Amino acid sequence: MRDDLERILFHETTILARLDELAEQITRDHLGKELSVVVILHGGMVLMADLLRRVHMPLWIETLTASSYHGGTASKGVVDLGPDGLPDVKGRHVLILDDILDTGLTLATVKKQLIESGGAEGVRTCVLLRKKKERAVRIGADYVGFEIGDEFVVGYGLDFAGRYRNLPFIGVLKDEVIRGELPGKGVE
Ligand code: IMP
Ligand code: MG
Secondary structure (H helix, E strand, O other), X not given: OHHHEEEEEEOHHHHHHHHHHHHHHHHHXXXXXXXXXXXXXXXXXHHHXXXXXXXXXXXXXXXXXXXXXXXXXXXXXXXXXXXXXXXXXXXXXXXXXXXXXXXXXXXXXXXXXXXXXXXXXXXXXXXXXXXOOOOOOOOOOOEEEEEEOOOOEEEOOEOEOOXXXXXXXXXXXXXXXXXXXXXXXXOO
């Protein structure tokens, strides 16, 4: 899998050191509050495991499936939420966790739903990566691990056509792999 990458952006030790800082910030900001963390699957699951084990306060973990890519490398502009619907967050302080803020559509959609339909008391957002780009959807993130350029990355939860999520580091995928020019690779 390493051979499919153009270059590595963040090694595991770099990511974990940054998570120590984020976890400390999150813990400080939510002292004395009842926090529900809503993890966006599948991309947010590696971040969830490493980040939340560093947050030293009682919290509840909920999950939500959202997808907007459908196998490619660009958002299709429509966010599908999974069949289980919204978790119960009525009256709770919520922290949404996702792997990356790209167009912002996923975070904006989930945040709106958790407030308007779910009745959350307050919603903050945390992403491991944020792409530096112009966005049609105006949404920031309260906690950001790293800012990156506008290129397609994989690893540490991030996938291309379902693969590479288990890489312990984050890297830029080779163009040939995205175009499906390497045998047995790419999107079917
Ligand atoms: P957004 O709705 O456009 O912000 O996209 C968010 C979702 O798209 C993320 O949760 C990721 O699953 C996926 N995504 C965006 N950029 C990348 C990338 O560079 N690599 C892999 N997945 C990505
Ligand atoms: Mg994804």
